[in-house]
Amino acid sequence: MEHVQQLLNQYGLVLTDFAPNNEMLALMPTILKSSISFANVTINQEEVVLIDTSAELNEDHLIQLIQLLKNVPLPIIFLADSFSIDTQMLLTKNQFGFISQMGFYLPSLKPVKVTKPTMQLISLSKNQQIIILALIYWKLLHDDDSNTFHIKVRQLADYLNITAMTISRALRTFVDAGWLATSGYTRNHSFSIPTGYDLNSWVNEILRLLPSPVQKTLYVPINQIEQIEEKKLASLTALSKFTLIAPTTLVSWAISNNQLTDELKQANLPEFNARLTPKNNAAVEIWKYDSQVFNQLLPKNYQLAVDPVSLFLSLRNSHSKEVTEQLNKLLENLVNQH
Missing domain, CATH: 1.10.10.10 (Winged helix-like DNA-binding domain superfamily/Winged helix DNA-binding domain)
Structure with missing residues (x-):
């Protein structure tokens, strides 16, 4: 039922009742039974028979099913990931509804307008x-x-x-x-x-x-950051590991705010001075939280640097079009792993 509701949600259709109809399924030819399921449902307060078709149901068998059901005096809706144009035409010709990832046709139902709930801005710990x-x-x-x-x-x-x-x-x-x-x-x-x-x-x-996790940035001699074990690559240095952004000469690291010592504060240099001799210095971002916390949730290839969503948050206000494009690409690559 859950995947049915998810598909209906895309079109503002509300499913309120769902009961498998094994009696109708029992009347179907054996060759079709393993690829379809029947349910009596209520969508937008109207009772219909929903036929969920799997990817294993080929076009010929679907046409056979339509022919078998075209004289049934019940409102019927077919559900699938996709239907060909020819199948859609055949369904509408026989006054059957259909719902798929590509669109829907419902002879008698009118979609209920679903307004997305407003998410409130909250101050996060x-x-x-x-x-x-x-x-x-x-x-x-x-x-x-x-x-x-x-x-x-x-x-x-x-x-x-x-x-x-x-x-x-x-x-x-x-x-x-x-x-x-x-x-x-x-x-x-x-x-x-x-x-x-x-x-x-x-x-x-x-x-x-969500706010940026970066609270402030220090510029310190490299030997100061080398002493810190729990650190991760950050900023454009991290972004260059996953995208086409070129690495910067001044390496950026992230540490959590509880690792900020008086020694680091005292070693802080003016940014201009640090960038004059980038091989001797490093940028140190002080983060609200330690991105090591996501290690068990992230693939190994993401763990050299700060986690990708936090990296996005830390750089999204960059005025560089190239950086913005590559940040979006970083998130797209993460989503594509789903």
Whole structure:
């Protein structure tokens, strides 16, 4: 039912009832049974028979199915990832509806206008920003393409080394702000992308609301940064590892704010001086959080540098068109791994 609702959501169609119809399926030829399913459903408050067709149902068998059902006195809607133009014409000729990734035709139903809920801008703590980024990575790299997050609070806590109570509070804050939807507020309830959003539009809207993780930048002699073990490449240095951006002569590193020592503060140079001798100095970004926290969620090839979504947030206000284009490419490559 979930994948059906997800497809209907694209067109503002609301599914309220879903009951498998095995009686109609039993009347079908054996050759068709394994590739279709029947359900009595209510869409936009109208009762119809929904026929979900799998990719294994070839064009000839689909035509055979249409012929078998064309005299059935029930409103019927076919569901599939895609239908050919010829099949669409045959369906509409027989007054059957259809819904696919490419479009829909419903003889009697009128779409209900679904207004996307407004996401509120909220002031995020360090842990809250980590948690929402972790949910993005989980959805893109580990979960399926439904709107529901198939991860428990305890599991997320283990990944991030953040207490389950802190995560539960953060999820409640996200629900109240319209960033997530949930069936309840306890850690045993599921949470999901809000109705009206698909994965991509949800990610884009969340990114619009997130601040840069960079609090300030220091310029220090290289020997100062070499002493810090938990650091990652940052800024254009990191972006050059994943895109066509050329690496800068002055290497940039990121460290979390709890690694900022008095010694580093005292070693801070004017940016101009540091760039005059880039081989002897480095740029050090002081981050709100440590991007090492996402190591268990990210592929190995992303772990030399700061995590890609945080990198996007740290550079998105760049005035360089090339940087903006490559940042978008960085996120596209991440989404394409889904």
